[in-house]
Amino acid sequence: MRIGELSKISGLAPSRIRFYEASGLIRSVERKANGYRDYAPDTEWVLEIITGAQAAGFSLEEIRQLMPMNASGWQHDELLSGLKQKVEEIGVLQERLAQNKAQLLLVIKGIEGKPEGMACADNAQMLIDRLREERGGQAYGKRAVTSSTRKNARQASRA
Incomplete structure (x- = not known):
């Protein structure tokens, strides 16, 4: 899914999504030939976890340390x-x-x-x-x- 669709679904600004990507909180995405980012379907729940954790008082560094890079990597x-x-x-x-x-x-x-x-x-x-x-x-x-x-x-x- 493209960043605009992910933005609408998640309620986050595209710049915030790009920031999370650059910070390593969500997986880097492949760019299509036209330059558009193509996010995996599980990116939506990852963003929900990130924003929920921030609302609970976790810093981005704490979230980065606790979050796996994929759904099967939970420690x-x-x-x-x-x-x-x-x-x-x-x-x-x-x-x-x-x-x-x-x-x-x-x-x-x-x-x-x-x-x-x-x-x-x-x-x-x-x-x-x-x-x-x-x-x-x-x-x-x-x-x-x-x-x-x-x-x-x-x-x-x-x-």
């Missing part, structure tokens, strides 16, 4: 490991986002509930102090210990 263990790692990364990101949301809501509450007559600078200092308390007294600028940090420390101690 089960590497694929499963890569998927599990991405799920763990998403969990860590969700924890961080939940903490960020809680802090923003606290700031909003503090701004909306500023005592009458209190200077903005004093209210800001009060909010900063409250945020420090919420973070367990940890000074700003220090790195929070997350599950991924603990995991990395465990892995390093095993090595």
Whole structure:
């Protein structure tokens, strides 16, 4: 199938399809005598996998490492490991986002509930102090210990 047809089916711009081809994510295609690219029928599902993986947070390099060049080349263990790692990364990101949301809501509450007559600078200092308390007294600028940090420390101690 030609690139225009593949573009319509996949919803991707022809330039994006050419980019994926140049990046090695889809197989290089044979050009016909007239110069048109002729894509294999399975290219459509490959593009669906690529765009789905990107939507799930995989980088193009991660996709390249996990995707086979043909339907029979799947590496089960590497694929499963890569998927599990991405799920763990998403969990860590969700924890961080939940903490960020809680802090923003606290700031909003503090701004909306500023005592009458209190200077903005004093209210800001009060909010900063409250945020420090919420973070367990940890000074700003220090790195929070997350599950991924603990995991990395465990892995390093095993090595």
